Amino acid sequence: MSSIEERFAAGANRPGLDRRTLLKTLGVGAVGLAGIPLLSACTGGSGPGASATASKSLSFGSGSSDEVPKAGYKAVTDAFTKKSGITVTTNVVPHNDFQNKINTYLQGSPDDAFTWFAGYRMQYYAGKGLLTPVDDVWDKIGANFSDAMKKASTGPDGKKYFVPNYNYPWGFFYRKSFWAEKGYEVPTTFDALKTLSAKMKADGIIPIEFADKDGWPAFGTFDYINMRLNGYQFHMDLTAHKESWDQKKVSDVFDTWKALLPYQNPGALGMTWQDSAKSLGDKKSGMYLLGSFVTQQFTDPALLADIDFFPFPEIAMEGMDAVEAPIDGLLLSKKGGQNQAAHDFLAFMGTAEGQDAYASKDPSNIATAKGADQSKFSPLNKKCADVIAGAKSISQFFDRDALPAMANNVMLPALQGFIKDGSIDVKNLEAQAKSLYAAQ
């Protein structure tokens, strides 16, 4: 899950900071905060220059602090130790902290291997020389992955840095029984989606469930319309700011979206994705575009079995080739590159064996390696896996593909404004993008 998602997946009202800590910090002077990154940056020297010997141990930094993924990674390290005799010391850090402090973490004394995401967030640190390329690992595990996965694991210099563990697709989720009862059919084109939505609205239900109080869920709609309208490559170039925001292609995305706005839940700005999931479960709304983690909210097995999903319909380009499916996996730090055991650990993660070990504890995500055990998959999981396997290209979600500041500080409020009254200022988006990307 992407950072903001994870942050709020835990609960609608998860406070990031304790009030007292905050006031203390603010009391010191809000201005003082600015000094913190600098001071901490000063303390971070380069990693210790260990020799490249084949050691029998490695350290592993994990931001997967929630119970289920934590148990998943423990199963992986246990299986790895059992197989190779190499001991793994795992340092689990609460995931918000892990993500927020990644800059200082990588410059200080990072663990050999650590959990991270594919996409811009990986490429950025690769470009800064803070990661070790793992082409040697990919020589061994390359056959286990689809081309889309390989593409997603490659850094800006063409070398491979990332080893995928699992991912989860974004698509429209709906209740099979409800649709059968009302006679709705899965739309494969955008026009069909609009027709279906109009029909649902006439039936007195909210056609497309939508929640954007937290700001990030709207990225999913934007990404899909953009990719279906302008293609995967344009999405990548736009998020990397190789394409300008101030152009017709971008305005077209918003114009197309405008046709859907009347069908999306008008209360979106006050709702969290958990609220929306409930509304979908209660048959108050017809369908919901979200990541497959939405199923976590359906604790009733009968209800869960009634949930199905379909990919975002075709609009103008590339059919339904591109799928938004954020990938989580492992990276090697600069220091970890000198430890052969860490390379071996990443190679293990890239096998069906390693991913099965993870999935044994966390079955809600889709393993990425070919040959991973699918026998325990629910039909829905299997469908998710098939959609990902059939994808020609995999995007990572806007806040992983773009500069995080562009996503959080610019697009998030801009999309909230768009949802409110359908207005967007692409000129201003471009002005902000120019300034923010220049700072990197």
Added chain:
Amino acid sequence: MTTGIESPISVVGGQGAGRPRKRRRIRLLSRTDKIVLSIMVGIPTLIQLLLIWIPTVLSIGLSFVRWNGLDLTDIKAAGVANYSYVFKDYPPFWPAVQHNVLWLVFLAVIATPLGLLLAVLLDQNIRGSKIYQSIFFIPVMLSLALIGIIWQLFYQKDNGLLNFLLGTAGTPQAVDWFGDSDVNIWAALIAATWRHAGYVMILYLAGLKGVDASLKEAASLDGANAYQTFFRIVFPAMRPINIVIVVITIIESLRAFDIVYVINRGTNGLELISALVIQNLVGEGQVIGVGSALAVILLVISLVPIVFYLSRAFGKEKVQ
């Protein structure tokens, strides 16, 4: 350091007797005293320097550069680009300024007088006064998480108390107190008042206890009614507290942050400068240059009223 210790002592010593005595007093400061005093003065100075002045100066410096926070060699001079970005290109900035002003006006006009009113009422020796005081003060002590939950219960769209009382819960007419950007600032202000009034109340209660009862007596002997007694006699007599309250109200409204943060992290109609500072400096959306520029802007805005009031307060005391 020696001069720092000498001067206050010399004033004390010089008051009653002549020079010889003053000298003897100074010798009374043993080596240990000097070390203790140096530590007592030195450590706070150091902490102040380390935690306030150095970061402040660094922030001001950082607001004129572009930096990704990684390598010191990545720092690039940017001139006033960060400021022009904030003023011209950053859409949440001006709404944030407006909201801060609104916050200040609301606290000054509604919340602070409400706190004063509570204090005056609870000062009347009514039965259970202590219990009421505690109840009104509780919000000040609650943690951010609890405040979030409490107001969520009030404001929720479909099953919140407020919409239930209005009879609109679960209907399409239900007001979306947090999601509707036209009303959520008011919802947040009510929550802020709930806290601020308790804070002001406690301070004024202390102030009212400090007012000499004979003043009130004298006023009533002169035929002043309760209203006149309060506004002509008691309120002016609480001048030191009033200054504290004014400064607190201004500071609270400038650093208002936690309530909007807990609602939706200061987006969609709840933008505040401090929330923007946090958004730009902490975590993933970190843009050090822009965040520092916002922090400096906030600092400058805060300095104006604080310097004004403090200089007025201390200036008048000197005259007296």
